[in-house]
Amino acid sequence: MAAPTLSEAVGRQYDYWWTVYKRTWKASIVSSFISPIFYVLAMGVLLGGFIDGDPDQLEGATSYLAFIVPGLVAAHAMQTAVSETTYPVMAMIKWQRIYDSMVATPLQVRDIVAAHLLFVLFRVATTCAVFMLVLTPFGVFETWWGPILAFLSQVLVGMVFGSLIYGWSARLRSEAGFGVLFRVGIFPLFLFSGAFFPIANLGDAGAWAARLTPLWHGVNLSRMFAVDAVDWSLALVNVLVLLALLVVGWFWSVSGLTKRLVS
Amino acid sequence: MISAVGLRKSFGDLEAVKGIDVDVRRGEAFGFLGPNGAGKSSAMRMIAAVSPVGSGSLRIFGLDPAVDGPTIRGRLGVCPQEDTLDNELNVYDNLYIYGRYFGIDKATVRQRTDELLEFVSLTEKAKSKVEDLSGGMKRRLTIARSLINSPDLLLLDEPTTGLDPQARHVLWDQLFRLKHAGVTLVITTHYMDEAEQLCDRLVVMDKGLIVAEGSPRELIDAHSTREVAELRFGVAEEGELSHEVIAAKVEDLGDRVEVLPDRLLVYSHDGEEVVAKVHERGLEPVAVLVRRSTLEDVFLRLTGRTLVD
Numbered sequence: 001m002a003a004p005t006l007s008e009a010v011g012r013q014y015d016y017w018w019t020v021y022k023r024t025w026k027a028s029i030v031s032s033f034i035s036p037i038f039y040v041l042a043m044g045v046l047l048g049g050f051i052d053g054d055p056d057q058l059e060g061a062t063s064y065l066a067f068i069v070p071g072l073v074a075a076h077a078m079q080t081a082v083s084e085t086t087y088p089v090m091a092m093i094k095w096q097r098i099y100d101s102m103v104a105t106p107l108q109v110r111d112i113v114a115a116h117l118l119f120v121l122f123r124v125a126t127t128c129a130v131f132m133l134v135l136t137p138f139g140v141f142e143t144w145w146g147p148i149l150a151f152l153s154q155v156l157v158g159m160v161f162g163s164l165i166y167g168w169s170a171r172l173r174s175e176a177g178f179g180v181l182f183r184v185g186i187f188p189l190f191l192f193s194g195a196f197f198p199i200a201n202l203g204d205a206g207a208w209a210a211r212l213t214p215l216w217h218g219v220n221l222s223r224m225f226a227v228d229a230v231d232w233s234l235a236l237v238n239v240l241v242l243l244a245l246l247v248v249g250w251f252w253s254v255s256g257l258t259k260r261l262v263s
Numbered sequence: 264m265i266s267a268v269g270l271r272k273s274f275g276d277l278e279a280v281k282g283i284d285v286d287v288r289r290g291e292a293f294g295f296l297g298p299n300g301a302g303k304s305s306a307m308r309m310i311a312a313v314s315p316v317g318s319g320s321l322r323i324f325g326l327d328p329a330v331d332g333p334t335i336r337g338r339l340g341v342c343p344q345e346d347t348l349d350n351e352l353n354v355y356d357n358l359y360i361y362g363r364y365f366g367i368d369k370a371t372v373r374q375r376t377d378e379l380l381e382f383v384s385l386t387e388k389a390k391s392k393v394e395d396l397s398g399g400m401k402r403r404l405t406i407a408r409s410l411i412n413s414p415d416l417l418l419l420d421e422p423t424t425g426l427d428p429q430a431r432h433v434l435w436d437q438l439f440r441l442k443h444a445g446v447t448l449v450i451t452t453h454y455m456d457e458a459e460q461l462c463d464r465l466v467v468m469d470k471g472l473i474v475a476e477g478s479p480r481e482l483i484d485a486h487s488t489r490e491v492a493e494l495r496f497g498v499a500e501e502g503e504l505s506h507e508v509i510a511a512k513v514e515d516l517g518d519r520v521e522v523l524p525d526r527l528l529v530y531s532h533d534g535e536e537v538v539a540k541v542h543e544r545g546l547e548p549v550a551v552l553v554r555r556s557t558l559e560d561v562f563l564r565l566t567g568r569t570l571v572d
Contacts, residue, residue, distance in 0.1 A: 003333035004366060016360045023351060101347035101408075103313050105364040106333035262313055263274065 009111035010118060013102075017119045031083065032127040036076050037134065043196065044068045059198050060229025066140040070150050070226035071195035073131050074218040077158030080127050082186055084120045085162050086178045089169040092116075099261055109258045117162060117253070124158035142228035150225040156242050157218020163249025164214075170256030194219045217241050264289055264416050264447050265310055269319035272305045279305040281471035282319065287416075292438075292448040294465030296458045296558060298568070302471040303451035304344060307420050310449065312336050324415065337365055340414030340446075344421045346401050348393045354404060355380070355389040362411040372411070379407040383437060399430030406437060417441065419450045423457060435460055455558035467558075469566045479558055486564045487556035488518050490534035494527045494541060494548040509546065516540050521563055530560070 004012065048064030061067035092098040102112050132151050141147045165181075172178075192202070193215035199207045210216050217238040224230045265287035272280040280302040287293045295303040308314035309321060312328035312335040321328060323335045348357050358379060362372035380386045383403035388396065396404065402422065409417060422438070423431040438461055442448055452458050458465050459479045467475040467482070475482055496509060506522045514520050517531035531537045534553030541548065563569060 003331070008366070012364050012366055015363045019352060019356060019360065096350060097345065097347040098349055100343065101349075101361070102364060104311060104336060104339075104341040104343070105361070105412075106337040106366065107364050108333060262315065 003108070004106055004111070006111060006114060009107050010115045012107065013111070013115040017115060020119070021122075028123070032080065032123075033130055033134075036072065036131055039072055040065075040069060040135065044072070055229075057198065059223060059227070061223070061227045063140070065138065066142075066227055067198075067223070068196060069135055069138075069140045070154075070222040071219045073128055073135075073150075074154045074157055074222040075190050075193070075195040075215060076131065077124050077128050077154040077218070078161045078215055079186065079190065080124050081120055081158040081162035082165050082181075084123050085166040086169050086181065087175065089116070089166055090172065090175055090178075093170065093257075093260055099257070103261050109261060110254050113166070113250075113253045113257055117159070117166065117250075120162040120166075121155065121159055124162065125155050128154045128158070141226055146225040146228050148225075150222040153218055153221035153225060153238075153242075156239070156246070157215060157221075160214050160218070160242050160245045160249060163246055163253050167249060167252030167256040170253060170260050189213055189215045194223075214242065214245055264324060265293075265449070266322045266325075267306075267310075267319065268321075270306065270309065270316065270321055271319050272302075272309060272314065272317035274305075279471055280309075280317065283466070283468070283471075283473050285466065285473075287447065287449060289447055290445055291463045292442050292450065292461050294458045294462035295449070295451040295468055296453070296455065296462075296465050296562070297451075297468035298453050298562075301453075301468040303453075303468055304420055306468075307418055307449070307451055311339060311341050311418055337412065338415045340409035340412065340417040342405050342409040342417070342419045342422055344424065344451075346405050348401060348404060348408070350392070350394045353390050353392055354385055354396070357393060357404060358408055358411055361408050365412040367412065375411055375413070379410055382410075382440075383407045384433075397430075399426050399433065402426060402430070402434060403437070406434070410441075414446070416447045416449065419448065421451055421453070423452075423454065431457075455562065458558055465558075467562060467565060469562075469568075474565045475561065482558060482561045483556045487560040488530040489532045489556060490530075491554055491556055491560060492517070492529040492531065492534040492537040492541075493552040493554065494529065494538075494546075495525065495550040496527070496546075497549045512544060512546065513537075513541055519564075523569070528560070528563075530556070 044065040048068065051064040053061070053063040055062055058064065058067040099112060103109065128151055132147055136147070193210055193213045199210040199216065202210055221235060221238045224235060265285060267283060267285040269282045269284065270280060271278070271282050283306060295306060297303050305314065309316050309328070310323060312323060312332040315329065324338060326335050328335055352360065355376060358376040359372055362375060363369070367375070380389055383406060385400060385404060385407065388400065393401065393404070406422070419438070423434055426434065435457070438448065448461070450457070450461055462479060464478050465476070465482070466473045475486065477485065494513075496506065506527060510520045510522050510527055513527070513529055516537045517529040519530040521528040521530070529537045538551050538553060559569065
């Protein structure tokens with residue numbers, strides 16, 4: 001009996017994550033779907049009614065609604081991933097000690113991280129997909145293929161945050177750190193990474209600072225595809241940055257959980 | 264089944280295990296006896312192929328845990344000190360989902376889950392939430408979970424800590440049945456009665472080292488007398504009536520006298536004779552008890568301390 005391969009080991013955890021999903025999907029509806037729809041209504045439709053739909057001002061979008069939707073979904077992908085990799089990870093390490101019971105089986109730390117992150121991927125992907133489908137009738141997308149690439153960008157940026165925050169949560173001793181993360185990390189990113197307004201409005205220095213945030217790369221990709229104003233060389237940079245961060249996040253997560261569980 | 268030579272483990276500056284040699288044979292019940300902090304759990308986590316070996320050599324089923332960790336863990340059952348059950352799942356799913364981690368096919372896991380629920384008398388609780396179970400039931404469920412893969416070797420870390428006496432006896436009974444079924448057991452405990460009841464052979468650990476090894480009987484014969492007279496003289500006082508002064512007066516009555524905060528222990532082959540002589544000398548203990556030596560006495564002899572502080 002040899003050690004299971006990564007995909008085999010992940011498959012063995014399917015039953016666990018499926019029961020988690022069955023237990024939690026109802027509770028996640030409000031945060032996953034209803035709150036973002038409120039944002040779209042309040043900011044995109046109602047506030048956006050006061051804003052001129054000038055493509056030169058709005059990075060190629062013909063209305064404020066078309067501008068804000070792809071950015072908002074990308075930002076929401078980040079928030080979904082972060083909420084799935086903060087308290088739930090600490091619960092599995094510290095409060096419920098589910099991981100402790102898992103490492104006593106043939107599963108290895110990397111198998112456990114992979115299965116958990118795949119669950120996060122599933123959460124992020126379903127949330128973004130539903131969001132995008134609901135918004136399609138509003139006429140905010142220019143092409144049929146743009147929203148699909150935008151969706152993939154949203155999932156990618158979500159998983160960048162999922163893996164980075166997972167690795168951080170795996171090292172965190174007390175949940176007090178999460179409050180700090182939300183207030184000084186996630187919330188400012190949500191507001192200032194170009195989801196709500198073009199980062200050019202931040203001035204030169206501000207715009208460059210925004211470009212250094214992972215979220216901006218996702219917002220920018222998502223928007224370029226959704227409004228069909230793609231600068232392919234910039235898109236390549238965005239994708240490479242996000243992929244690099246995803247790889248870093250993966251190793252950071254595995255090493256963090258290894259230190260925590262099998263020292 | 265287990266062969267450790269010069270096994271060590273440190274956490275930062277703290278050396279938890281300071282070089283131990285252990286051999287566990289197929290079919291036996293082997294114990295690590297020692298107080299909290301003796302290094303038992305650290306040793307156990309290395310044997311469970313979870314915690315990497317600090318230094319020395321360790322082989323489980325003849326395999327190296329650093330190389331074949333998943334294979335070793337696939338043949339082990341682990342009952343951890345603290346319950347790691349999933350409170351959000353019901354009793355049945357706790358077993359079923361755990362079994363799936365071992366790569367056992369669904370039909371077999373279902374059958375095994377039913378059998379194990381029967382074995383630990385939890386069949387009627389199959390659909391209950393774990394958080395509604397009593398402490399004893401949770402322990403039994405943890406034991407059942409550790410058996411889901413039909414392990415060759417079962418590791419039990421402090422299996423009855425925190426349980427009431429009745430629940431302990433139920434659990435001991437189940438462990439006896441496993442032992443008779445040929446499962447090799449490794450148990451850590453700081454309860455000497457548990458070690459005496461369950462273990463064919465044990466090592467006494469203190470401060471990361473093994474201080475004695477043998478069957479409970481051998482250890483008692485080697486390190487204690489047949490009987491012990493426990494003499495209580497009430498609250499320890501200073502001067503004339505202090506325990507030390509009294510101890511000096513009865514010193515010659517046994518092989519050895521131990522002074523504890525609340526009582527004196529006189530070790531002798533005949534406890535009743537000791538008590539009679541104590542009275543002859545005009546000493547008036549508030550209470551006396553003559554009993555057989557236990558592993559507690561062995562531990563006291565070897566370390567100068569009691570097992571449970």
